[in-house]
Amino acid sequence: METTQASFPSGFLTGAITAIGVKMAIYPNERVKLLYVLSHLKESMYGGKAFKGRMDCLTQTVKFKGLFGLWQESANIVLLYSAHHAFNFGFKEQFGKWFSNRDSSSMMKLLTVNMISGSMAGLATLCIEHPVMLARLAHSRQFGVRKPIQLRNLKNYIIQRFIDKRPLKLYKGIWTYVPHIFVYRGAYFGLYDAGFAYFYGSQKNTNFIKLWLLALLTTSIATLISHPLASVRSLLLMELKYPDKKYKGTIDCIINLFKKGHQRALIIGWQPALFSCTSSALLLACYSKLPLLTP
DSSP: OOOOOHHHHHHHHHHHHHHHHHHHHHHHHHHHHHHHHHHHHEEEEEEEOOOOOOHHHHHHHHHHHHHGGGGGGGHHHHHHHHHHHHHHHHHHHHHHHHHHOOOOOOOOHHHHHHHHHHHHHHHHHHHHHHHHHHHHHHHHHHHTTTTTOOHHHHHHHHHHHHHOOOGGGGGGTGTTTHHHHHHHHHHHHHHHHHHHHTTTOOSSSSHHHHHHHHHHHHHHHHHHHHHHHHHHHHHHHHHTSSOSSSSSSSHHHHHHHHHHHGGGGGGTHHHHHHTHHHHHHHHHHHHHOOOOOOO
16 A cells, blocks of 8 residues: 655645636536526525526526536636635645655554545635635625625635734634544544545546545545534624624534434534535546646
């Protein structure tokens, strides 16, 4: 079994190209789903005619806006998506290179190294993208969710925080993301990389379906393991709006939920979370099939 010896630039470039391809492939489905839901909301609130189903939404969109209408307003979303995963893959490769041991015959050592690399990659990426997330949230509150997000507005928001000498405001609430990111990214990258090394080793011509099934299994496990922490994160983020806080942190929130008999809140919504595993698994499988690019 071998551990990766790639570096940050190689992982970043390969991850960016993979993420762009995957997002462009799945974006039409996300676009149709969004238009379908919005049509029913518009019908219930303002009247009008909603789409009869997903297929009707697809055909009507192509009919009136053309085939490229399925990718309308996709540029900024694809760019942010690719940057997010490019940093994740880049940091994962770099941390894997730092933490790797030449004696990788032990499966437990390999799994530990890959999980630590994945967790550290997730946290490093969070430090970079958290200001962007806050800028998007502030933009949505100021202009409404209907207006497309423009990257220049995000840039202006971040620059303004530095001009006002309040750069720490860009990391407000970041601690609420840390536990979930640490667990999810560690399992997401660690289980897949260890499984790939154990089952396929250094094989370059591994069947894509096998890779996707392995990625789907490991991604589903990572999602189920980290979902309670994602639920806690949502609760803590909702509390940021109010001056009076019920919970001091992640652990305190979990303890209080159990004390009050509300522990079921930790697992609510796990089914929809599993559906998102298909695209995440596709990303891992495609990344494994692409050769690592060197700038």
